[in-house]
Amino acid sequence: MTTALEAPSRRRDREIGILVAWRLGVAVPVVAVVATGVFLLAAWSPFDPIYQYFGVGVFSAGDAAVENARQQLGLNDSVWTQLGRWAGGLLSGDLGQSLSFRQPVGTVIAQRLPWTLLLVTVGLAVSVVLSLVAGVVAAWRQGGWVDRAVTAVGHTLEGLPPFVLALGAIAVFAVAWPVLPVAGLTDAGAAPTVDQVARHVVLPAVVLGISQMPWLVLHVRSSLLGALDEDHVTGARARGLPERTVVLRHALPTALLPFVTVLGNRLPEVVTGAVLVETVFSWPGIAAAVVTAALSVDFPLLAALTLLTTAAVLLGALLADVAVLVLDPRVTADG
Amino acid sequence: MIAARFVPLAAAAALALLVGACSAPTTGPAAADPAAMVLADGYEPDDFNPLMGYGEEGASKIYDGLTALDAQRQPQPALAASAPVAAPDGLSWTVPLRQGVTFHDGTAFDATDVVATYKAVLDPAKAATVASGFSMVRDVVAVDPATVRFDLTRPFLLFPGRLTLPIAPAEAVAVPGPASDMPLGTKPVGTGPYRMVEWRQGSSMVLEANPTYFGGAPAVRKITVVFATDDNTRAQRVAAGEFDGTVLPPALAKGIAGQAQGMVLREHASADYRTITMPFGNPVTADPAIRQALNRAVNRQGMIDALLAGQGRPASTPIPEVLPEEVEPAAQFPFDVAQANAILDAAGWVRGPDGLRARAGLPASFTLMYGADDTVRRDLAQAFASDARAVGVDVRLEGLGWDAIDPRLGTDAVVLGGGNPFDTAFKSWQLLSSANAADGYNNPGSYRNAAVDQALDAALAAPDRATRAAELRRFQTAYAADPGMVFLTFLGHSYLTRDRFDGYEPVVEPHTHGTTWGPWWNVERWTPRT
Helix, strand or coil, X not given: CHHHHHHHHXXXXXXXXXXXXXXXXXXXXXXXXXXXXXXXXXXXXXXXXXXXXXXXXXXXXXXXXXXXHHHHHCCCCXXXXXXXXXXXXXXCCCCCEECCCCEEHHHHHHHHHHHHHHHHHHHHHHHHHHHHHHHXXXXXXXXXXXXXXXXXXXXXXXXXXXXXXXXXXXXXXXXXXXXXXXXXXXXXXXCCCHHHHXXXXXXXXXXXXXXXXXHHHHHHHHHHHHHHCCHHHHHHHHCCCCHHHHHHXXXXXXXXXXXXXXXXXXXXXXXXXXXXXXXXXXXXXXXXXXXXXXXXXXXXXXXXXXXXXXXXXXXXXXXXXXXXXXXXXXXXXXX | CHHHHHHHHHHHHHHHHHHHHHCCCCCXXXXXXXXXXXXXXXXXXXXXXHHHCCCCCCCCCCCCCCEEECCCCCEEECCECCCCEECCCCCEEEEEXXXXXXXXXXCECCHHHHHHHHHHHHCHHHCCCCHHHHCCEEEEEEEECCEEEEEECCCCCCHHHHCCCCCCCHHHHCCCCCHHHCHHHCCCCCCCCEEEEEEECCCEEEEEECCXXXXXXXXCCEEEEEECCCHHHHHHHHHCCCCCEXXXXXXXXXXXXXXXXXXXXXXXXXXXXXXXXXXXXXXXCCCHHHHHHHHHHCCHHHHHHHHCCCCEEECCCCCCCCCCCCCCHHHCCCCCHHHHHHHXXXXXXXXXXXXXXXXXXEECEEEEEEECCCHHHHHHHHHHHXXXXXXXXXXXXXXXXXXXXXHHCCCCEEEEEEXXXXXXXXXXXXXXXXXXXXXXXXXXXXXXXXXXXXXXXXXXXXXXXXHHHHHHHHHHHHHHHCCCEEEEEEECEEEEEECCEECCCCCCECCCCCCCCHHHHHHHHCEECC
């Protein structure tokens, strides 16, 4: 009995192992191509990093001083030399110096990444919770007023960019009905205590969550509707189980499997959403730094952030696939 | 299975969010500690490294220079023990140093720190952005631990005014690589009245009084500066009582001053000019008649009233009239359209059927560029174009990024800003001397005028203040006879401050403003009213 159970489980572990190894192998060239692409794009962009270096000082600096700064910063080298220098540093664990933040790139990321992770985690949690609840209720009472409302709102939100939502939230919660702080991590000059941060994270996280919700809620609804028509659900109903048990225990688990994949694939959108939300709400996260880095052609920071995003997206897709493999014994891993 | 376990969890999470959402809003910080101050700034420094331009003109709260400027713009000893002394030939300055001063990190201040800071400015490998302002310094040496000597390439009367550059610890500027790589940029260490406790980039910084400050521990013990870049948002938050002070565009500041309880409006004059360059590489702007006519065709006071809410003074030269000892009253251009037309007619610029002038097939037309993100420059450019059209000169406007403006400086006009009231001769020399023609943004139009060159060189090399002022006046007369630009206005800077501190002193400001200068330039001497 035990051996019969263990043999397929072990085969499953091996399948998952191969999938992970294969995906990680593919990730390396993908990341390399993306990094090179970003370097080339930045090199062709019309922005000149020397303005970031000098600030207003450029208006009183002589040509000789500006030229010397270019020389010292290595801005006169070809883009390939700069790329090579950066890649060399990366291999030895040095991400380089950020020109726009005047700090090592590693420090910038270490200071800002946790705040972005907090925002994105809370935002995703809001999104998942709201879409599960709303999606299940909508599918359960298909055609009812809840269903019609959820579908209508879902389709409307799909077409609404996150920053419109964010500005709307500020107008409501800061101007019309000032109950929530709208900017920054804490009140002016306050220490980042749990209480302070918890209050400040509400608005950005809810906006981020709601902006991602439509895809999830519509998906939950349609896949639950599909599941409700399946044979095992009809069987459960035939056995006289209460409707509540039928929907939540028999139909929902089947419907949730594709939901996990959708969630994984939404990750790039969540990152994009975070860029807009962090900028609007002055959230000191890494996503807002992307904007700064791009505008000032901060090569090292831009490249590091791109790598980070690429890795997050690849990892998200991989985790979603592994989760499906673990949850659904019918699925086979084909890399 | 999963869902059954998930639903109660989800409900709990949703509830937690709702509870969070319903908790009370934040209380204004103004109500808290009377010795603390919360300011809002519209501009965040890129870094706090003196080599990168932070506090170059003094008034930085974190650092001290060897000298500091007082309310009358005279350099007073700060880290210097007494006034710097020039050698008889004017080619070297000896500065005795204050003893017993310590940096915020506890290390002692002495001559090695001064020498290291200035050597780092001069070192090409550091690529210090302030280097161009110290082109007259050949070397700096420590005579003994309590004395330094600056060796100059040419005599420089106002050299003590240059010594406002903040002094950093020797070990902090010894880091290899360009100055932007120094940890000093984000973790500043100085001897100043305040030390940096925290800088949250993009949001705020906290300064705390330095209890061992050589000038005595400041009574305003804590200053929080919040960076809020949007002018309207900042104005609203000030009106709501969130801040103890901020900088605002003049019109906005006037509007808010009435609504904001307990706030006073402070309006400061400045030497911060806005000017239109007239590049010599463009056949239209190079023509002396065009430059003379445009200087008389612009309604400077009209621009100030309409665009700057009356805050600002007309500018004809880089010398503001708030410096009565230096300004030449005869060198000011009147607003005189008839005379402008007469000058253009006499020079052969003939009006066509569309009202625009041309001479020998060359239309009186040129492009004026301005930094697209600056609304004041945009407004001034538009007003200039409309005044120019009234005398038949066509000005096409282009709002661009500085990257795009830079390569066209030699042939197209641009709206430039800058200036400081401390050393107008040096600033004028940078802007109008042919020695600096087309050198970056210094004299971008390559203006050449032998009389101007001669007067400015004489002003810089003047042995005393009277001679210098006389040479400056001679420079303005020479300039007005053949103007190389169209100066429009010296901006006024407007601030709101909460009326619960004593110690405010008005001051004439440089281009740099915000919460470093402004009413808070001497905040270390302010006391909270009880």
